[in-house]
Amino acid sequence: MSGSGRPVVLQGVGRLGSAILEGWLATGAVDPADLIILTPSEKPVAEAARAKGARINPPLEALADARAFVIGVKPAKWLEAAQAVLPHLASDAVIVSVMAGVRGETISEGYHGRPVVRVMPTTGVAQARGVATLWSSDADALKVGQTLFEPIAETVLLDDEALMHAATAVSGCxxxxxxxxxxxxxxxxxxxxxxxxxxxxxxxxxxxxxxxxxxxxxxxxxxxxxxxxxxxxxxxxxxxxxxxxxxxxxxxxxxxxxxxxxxxxxx
Missing domain, CATH: 1.10.3730.10 (ProC C-terminal domain-like)
Structure with a gap:
């Protein structure tokens, strides 16, 4: 996704979000200049990204051209966290969920019908040695997920979303x-x-x-x-x-x- 010109937004820089960001910075999978990071608190890896050109908590109007929006918040908080960004987010932005247990259809409804790719990565993505299981009903959304995670993880594609539970239990856990x-x-x-x-x-x-x-x-x-x-x-x-x-x-x-x-x- 490097050099795409359309930003990738990462919402939430907890343990998994931080690991994903570390992997992107280490591999160049996402050009830091194309990164927007939304975080309520200061995080060392976010500051490292800022030093390389990423934008931290810019005006939400910056989301209008986002190509991908990665949900890195906890499952209990995702819908609440979506409300502030929804009025500003590009209508064709792919929603990339790394949350366990929240169905793609539910996420798409929460994001007003935007396409969703579900990804279950391990924290080894920080060292570009992770494993990531991907599922989407939308072929283009799946390609976006692959572009973001193949540089930092060995990826496994599923053709049935119901198998994400087993993939989470084996690989995520x-x-x-x-x-x-x-x-x-x-x-x-x-x-x-x-x-x-x-x-x-x-x-x-x-x-x-x-x-x-x-x-x-x-x-x-x-x-x-x-x-x-x-x-x-x-x-x-x-x-x-x-x-x-x-x-x-x-x-x-x-x-x-x-x-x-x-x-x-x-x-």
Whole structure:
């Protein structure tokens, strides 16, 4: 979207909004001169964008030529936050929602029929290493979403909006699951005599190493087999980890709970 001349508006610079903005600044996915940032409070990443040419909280008339409007506020606040901008926003602006659980049709109605693309990114977009699931019923809106997120994330396109719940549960929530497991791994190392610092460092470094090993399309079972030799130490640990299917059931329960919450939020 760099150099398009029509601005991209980011409303809200919380954790996810900040991560998206960091990724855009790092990759040049959006020319800072084409960025308008709406935020009620001062944010370091917004100030960094300002230094590169972005506009922070300009007069709302500046939205009249916006090509895309990214909703980065919390789901409970989006409709209220829309009211101030609606009279000024370009009629053909694509609404890009990164909110979990709010249906595209509902968002489009709230934005007076404007086309919507839903995106569920991870905060890894800050390092241009994110994952983003996209859905839209409008082909042009989908292309706008791809233009904004493909430079900062591996993107997966869905053809059914209902699958956004599952995608959110797997990918949007997934980093927290991995971090929770890494924490448990560090605590288990401590229990076996490692110092807290050593255990945490080993667990974190192992997470990074495993992520590097997952690059590419090699089957996940093959990746496991590369580490777990038959009759070896790793295999013994894996057997204990998934005794009677305990690991599989825990992960399935986590995904089901996240899907249920996402569905509940969608009304």
């Amino acid at each position: 997934g980093p927290a699951y991995f971090f929770a497991f890494t924490r448990a791994l560090a605590e288990a190392g401590e229990a076996e005599g490692l110092s807290p610092a050593a255990a945490a460092r080993l667990a974190r470094a192992t997470l990074r190493s495993a992520a590097a090993g997952a690059e590419g399309d090699e089957a996940l079972n093959a990746l496991i087999d590369r580490v777990a030799s038959p009759g070896g130490v790793t295999e013994a640990g894996l057997i204990a980890l998934n005794e009677n299917g305990a690991l599989d059931r825990s992960v399935e329960s986590a995904v089901k709970a996240a899907v249920a919450k996402s569905t509940e939020l969608s009304g």
